[in-house]
Amino acid sequence: MSVTIRKIATDLNLAVSTVSKALRDSHEISAETKKRVFAYAEQMDYIPNLYASSLKRKKTGNIAVVLPEVADSFFSLAINGIESVAQEKGYHVMIYLTHENPDKEESILRDFRSGRVDGVLISVSGGAGADSHIHDLCARRIPMVFFDRACESIGAAKVLTDDFEGGYKATTHLIEKGCRRISFLALSETLAIISHRQHGYEEALRHDGIPVDKNLIVNCTNDERESYAIIKKIFLDENRPDGVVGSVEKLATLTYSVCRDLNLHVPRDVKVIGFSSLSIAALLNPSLTTITQPAFEMGRAAATLLFSSLERNNQDAQCRTIVMPSVLIERDSTR
Amino acid sequence: MSVTIRKIATDLNLAVSTVSKALRDSHEISAETKKRVFAYAEQMDYIPNLYASSLKRKKTGNIAVVLPEVADSFFSLAINGIESVAQEKGYHVMIYLTHENPDKEESILRDFRSGRVDGVLISVSGGAGADSHIHDLCARRIPMVFFDRACESIGAAKVLTDDFEGGYKATTHLIEKGCRRISFLALSETLAIISHRQHGYEEALRHDGIPVDKNLIVNCTNDERESYAIIKKIFLDENRPDGVVGSVEKLATLTYSVCRDLNLHVPRDVKVIGFSSLSIAALLNPSLTTITQPAFEMGRAAATLLFSSLERNNQDAQCRTIVMPSVLIERDSTR
DNA sequence: TTTATTTACGAAACCGGTTTCGTGCCCCGT
DNA sequence: ACGGGGCACGAAACCGGTTTCGTAAATAAA
Numbered sequence A, B: 001m002s003v004t005i006r007k008i009a010t011d012l013n014l015a016v017s018t019v020s021k022a023l024r025d026s027h028e029i030s031a032e033t034k035k036r037v038f039a040y041a042e043q044m045d046y047i048p049n050l051y052a053s054s055l056k057r058k059k060t061g062n063i064a065v066v067l068p069e070v071a072d073s074f075f076s077l078a079i080n081g082i083e084s085v086a087q088e089k090g091y092h093v094m095i096y097l098t099h100e101n102p103d104k105e106e107s108i109l110r111d112f113r114s115g116r117v118d119g120v121l122i123s124v125s126g127g128a129g130a131d132s133h134i135h136d137l138c139a140r141r142i143p144m145v146f147f148d149r150a151c152e153s154i155g156a157a158k159v160l161t162d163d164f165e166g167g168y169k170a171t172t173h174l175i176e177k178g179c180r181r182i183s184f185l186a187l188s189e190t191l192a193i194i195s196h197r198q199h200g201y202e203e204a205l206r207h208d209g210i211p212v213d214k215n216l217i218v219n220c221t222n223d224e225r226e227s228y229a230i231i232k233k234i235f236l237d238e239n240r241p242d243g244v245v246g247s248v249e250k251l252a253t254l255t256y257s258v259c260r261d262l263n264l265h266v267p268r269d270v271k272v273i274g275f276s277s278l279s280i281a282a283l284l285n286p287s288l289t290t291i292t293q294p295a296f297e298m299g300r301a302a303a304t305l306l307f308s309s310l311e312r313n314n315q316d317a318q319c320r321t322i323v324m325p326s327v328l329i330e331r332d333s334t335r
Numbered sequence C: 001t002t003t004a005t006t007t008a009c010g011a012a013a014c015c016g017g018t019t020t021c022g023t024g025c026c027c028c029g030t
Numbered sequence D: 001a002c003g004g005g006g007c008a009c010g011a012a013a014c015c016g017g018t019t020t021c022g023t024a025a026a027t028a029a030a
Helices: A007-013 A016-023 A032-045 A050-057 A075-089 A102-114 A132-137 A162-177 A191-208 A225-235 A249-261 A278-282 A295-311 B005-011 B016-023 B031-043 B052-056 B073-089 B102-114 B132-139 B163-176 B192-207 B223-238 B249-261 B278-281 B295-311
Strands: A064-067 A092-097 A121-122 A144-147 A159-162 A183-187 A217-219 A245-248 A273-276 A289-292 A323-325 A327-329 B062-067 B092-095 B119-122 B142-149 B155-159 B182-186 B218-219 B243-246 B270-275 B289-292 B321-324 B327-329
Touching: A007 A016, A007 A032, A016 A032, A050 B052, A064 A102, A064 A295, A075 A092, A075 A295, A075 B092, A092 B073, A092 B218, A102 A121, A102 A132, A121 A295, A132 A144, A144 A162, A144 A295, A159 A295, A159 B223, A162 A183, A162 A191, A162 A245, A162 A273, A162 A289, A162 A327, A162 B321, A183 A191, A183 A249, A217 A225, A225 B092, A245 A249, A249 A273, A249 B278, A278 B249, A295 A323, B005 B016, B016 B031, B062 B073, B062 B102, B062 B295, B073 B092, B073 B218, B102 B119, B102 B132, B102 B142, B132 B249, B142 B295, B155 B163, B155 B295, B163 B182, B163 B192, B163 B243, B163 B270, B163 B289, B163 B295, B163 B327, B182 B249, B218 B223, B223 B249, B249 B270, B295 B321
Parallel strands: A064 A092, A064 A121, A121 A144, A144 A159, A159 A323, A183 A217, A183 A245, A245 A273, A273 A289, B062 B092, B062 B119, B119 B142, B142 B155, B155 B321, B182 B218, B182 B243, B243 B270, B270 B289
Antiparallel strands: A092 B092, A289 A327, B289 B327
């Protein structure tokens, strides 16, 4: 079997407690003894058992990242950001995908009560208003930080962008480019981030005296095929939109697919703008105008916040909200 | 504090062992007692301490996924596949990014000796031939499954595609489309997957009587800016290539960027084909011809293999190699 | 009726670090 | 010479499930 602290102790004629303290560089062990212990541990290739210490210290060094999917540029960049901080701090990252399924999200969070992770970074999926599982986890004093998609009813730390402003800017941009029938592709009516973007969209329309047409606001789903059909439907309408705001990346690219299949030219027939952090947005046909969030930095910020509330119960970090700027990058899809 | 098994035992006038066995549905506990224990545990919201049981059972239910990056369509889809199996089986996924850095990879694998994970899924980064850390982990009987990028010198389970064939097919395709000066954008000369693709490339050239020009084979890096400069350089040569094989996704899209910036038209001036699983390859400008691997399925297969060797020491699964088919999808970048 | 066997459960060791609480011993001040 | 104080280390409890082994009672087999 692997060499334990007791093995070292008996071999060196020391008590286990002495060895333990020596390895943790305790002040109450002489330099000489420490040297002996370290040398022998090295020689024997001693590797501390993670679970023994976790059991006693009630810390695992693991954090969870819970998000809808990973095949989305925002999330994959955010993971990069999170992972970079985690590696600096010596934490380990566990990843959980909800696929926008609230039930799955709930069962994932429920599991965290076992102490598997020290803290949680989460981008919630649009549930039917059932945030009880989130509140429950919060009540158990498990540090949580929301990034991008927060749960509004909870006073935890959050790293966000101004979604209302994003929706407003995107819509205003389309209006400036001459669009009058602008469609908003929503994802789930219960997702705060989406409804904020939608409110920005509606406000922008109102500001320019364009009536809000509920038929132009459509709820897509997490299923690609289904969303494709939904988007196609609005384009087959005799009164099809001349502009589209994709509230998440996939809806913008799906719009491209639909337009291609229907022989609608972007931007001549339809102008498209999407919330996306896709680095190759510039390489699309046509290049896609985006509202781009600082995904990597948001990941870093969220992780940093989490670790600071993990390392010392940093009250300040517990419920801080950081709002980071998103930018509109104009490209050919709206020219 | 949280309710423990001992608390339940004393409250119910039972021994801790009885409660433990009851909760694990042991046959040596009567149905009636089990019912009492379950009911009380439920009522008290008992949540077993993960680390206590891990310590004793030497299993954590965690697996590690080690890969170069996550912002690559192949890897993000593979993660989806892995995660889907993991969730079915009740395992938890830890994610580690190496950023193609062998030192980082080594320190990551070294950590696994602590027992943090039960098994490892890995897509190696191109190191300077230093696979000793991989062998070391293998020697410690930690089940490993390689996916996509394997370590050749080791007899572990692998899920691959035929990279030689991929390189061969890609190159032959370009030749058929009229290319004569075909560049191969490599990543790291020490990465088996890349050298196989390169050998396929060279063999295809030879088969068609085209001399292999070493100047057309260039090693890019994991740094985007650096690779951009390298690619740009070959296009600024008076004898620039008329075809490009991107051995990984990012190199194909970088080629697009370079061509755009140099006003080179794809496919008229240069034809481009890339190894990629990008779902929006069809939406690029122009749409990108790809060698596409079944990324999701490969992730699933690798995870399945790992779990089968985890659950019972399935010797068969320990060193099985699964080769999955990749397909060439012709699009506009080579027309 | 006596001897196996099974059933249902308890006591205690165990996993491997961590931490508390001593306890000798040496040095120092008075 | 004596009390106080730090230093270096040891014994043992502890974290919270798991597992082995033992045993009394009940049932079955001889």
